[in-house]
Amino acid sequence: MIKTLIADDESIIRQGLETFCTYDSEIEVISTACNGREAIELAQKHQPDVVLMDVVMPEMDGIEATSIIKKELPATRVLILTGAIKRETLIRALKAKADGFILKNIDQVELCHTIKTTTTGLFVTSPEVVLYLSNPVKSGGVLKNLTQREVEVLRFLANGKANKEIAYALGLSEGTIKTHISIILSKIGMQSRTQAAIYASENGLI
The missing domain is CATH 1.10.10.10 (Winged helix-like DNA-binding domain superfamily/Winged helix DNA-binding domain)
Structure with missing residues (x-):
């Protein structure tokens, strides 16, 4: 079983994601959190295989929580879950060592497939993110440390x-x-x- 923790401040989203996961016998939702701080506490307690992490949450946002979880539980895979693609958010997620970036409009089959795929060690992302990145914006000076x-x-x-x-x-x-x-x-x-x-x-x- 793939032990999964869901973190989102909207109860309807948490319930929806949990329902999606119940359709797959290989995935078990072990707990849910409504903010980043609670997500960290529950991750420390249950040591899930996968965390579905919302970005904007009270007390502590999902990306900051992701960074802490990845430092304390490097084997836990953290998937950033968001309703919109923003370059700043994507870069912050990568720097926090997130293991994937998916949109909240994901369907049940794709969600379960994504959860299973990330446990193999692969970085996963929604097709919409790939399309978004096909139109990059240059960022001066970011690569200055590279030869x-x-x-x-x-x-x-x-x-x-x-x-x-x-x-x-x-x-x-x-x-x-x-x-x-x-x-x-x-x-x-x-x-x-x-x-x-x-x-x-x-x-x-x-």
């Missing part, structure tokens, strides 16, 4: 290129590319290639 070579590697990575393809294009070894990617992830504060690709899109590299 020119690292920016080149990040651009290839963001375009879905494998290490072997990047190495061939730049005339480098695969080992060197792996090293560059590790350094890039460390510098931009991301944990996966997918997160780095979204970050690159946000900063106008693709």
Whole structure:
């Protein structure tokens, strides 16, 4: 069973998400929270596999709560759940080490599939977010800590290129590319290639 915690300040949303989850025998909602602080307390108590985390909540917002949960319970997957896509929110979610970003208009089948997928270690996001990111806005100075070579590697990575393809294009070894990617992830504060690709899109590299 995938132990799931739902955090949202609107009771109707919490109930709706919980109902969706009950349709799947592999998912168990172990508790619900109405604010970020309560979400942290319940996560510490129950150690869920997945947390569905709303963004705007009283006492403590969902992204701040996500950051704390990921530090204390790194194995717990946290999916940011929101009614609207905002660049600032997406970037904050990535920096908080969120494991996915989904919209509240998600249907039951997609929600359950997303919960199951994130437990495999993959970063998940709604199709609408991908479409939104296809029209990036440049953000001056955000990538200033990267060398020119690292920016080149990040651009290839963001375009879905494998290490072997990047190495061939730049005339480098695969080992060197792996090293560059590790350094890039460390510098931009991301944990996966997918997160780095979204970050690159946000900063106008693709």
